[in-house]
Amino acid sequence: MKILMISGSRNPEGSTARMADALLRGAEGAGATVERVFLPSLSIERCRQCDSAGWGTCRSEGSCVIVDDLAGLVQRMREADGIVFANPVYFGDLSESLRAFLDRLRRILRHESAREGLEGKPVVGICVAGGGGGGAPNCCLSLERVLSTCGFGVLDLVPVRRQNLDLKAEVLEATGRWLVGQIQSPPQ
Numbered sequence: 001m002k003i004l005m006i007s008g009s010r011n012p013e014g015s016t017a018r019m020a021d022a023l024l025r026g027a028e029g030a031g032a033t034v035e036r037v038f039l040p041s042l043s044i045e046r047c048r049q050c051d052s053a054g055w056g057t058c059r060s061e062g063s064c065v066i067v068d069d070l071a072g073l074v075q076r077m078r079e080a081d082g083i084v085f086a087n088p089v090y091f092g093d094l095s096e097s098l099r100a101f102l103d104r105l106r107r108i109l110r111h112e113s114a115r116e117g118l119e120g121k122p123v124v125g126i127c128v129a130g131g132g133g134g135g136a137p138n139c140c141l142s143l144e145r146v147l148s149t150c151g152f153g154v155l156d157l158v159p160v161r162r163q164n165l166d167l168k169a170e171v172l173e174a175t176g177r178w179l180v181g182q183i184q185s186p187p188q
């Protein structure tokens with residue numbers, strides 16, 4: 001079983017990575033293999049809102065005209081059994097890299113062909129407010145909304161603030177174990 005972690009942080013040693021690592025450690029302990037992707041290190045442009053109505057080949061073909069790392073990452077998501085979205089809280093909301101990625105992902109997922117291998121896939125979100133500590137719950141709401149629009153099976157959203165990193169690391173390690181169990185034995 002493979003768990004793919006997609007991070008909106010560029011720092012593989014920051015607070016967001018530490019929280020994601022805690023979840024992945026739990027998942028590995030339960031038998032999963034894990035992969036990590038840091039979105040700012042990929043080339044993922046923002047949506048061009050192609051035609052006058054604001055749509056493009058996303059809706060008609062389930063693919064995007066922009067040639068960058070989107071399609072490759074979507075394929076990696078199809079090959080994973082579960083996905084973890086880890087996001088550093090910026091202005092109480094999603095980071096720019098995760099927003100740009102999810103903006104385009106939810107568009108191509110309007111088309112049936114793109115949904116294959118992704119629809120209902122179990123996902124967990126983590127939002128880390130590593131500055132003053134505010135905004136993580138609001139960020140979880142934003143993430144939950146867009147992940148639901150994409151058609152994922154949103155299992156949990158975990159808000160974290162700088163002041164409770166140690167506590168949430170324990171929660172996330174347990175969440176990683178739990179995620180593997182949910183994938184192995186989905187609730188009826």
Ligand SMILES: Cc1cc2nc3c(=O)[nH]c(=O)nc-3n(C[C@H](O)[C@H](O)[C@H](O)COP(=O)(O)O)c2cc1C
Nearest residue numbers: 009014015016088090091092129130131132133134
């Ligand atoms: C543009 C920007 C906006 C930010 N807004 C918030 C915020 O609303 N609340 C907060 O606690 N931290 C805020 N931070 C701090 C980030 O949440 C913190 O840097 C991040 O969680 C840790 O980053 P890392 O995991 O990528 O190292 C902001 C940081 C940046 C760069």
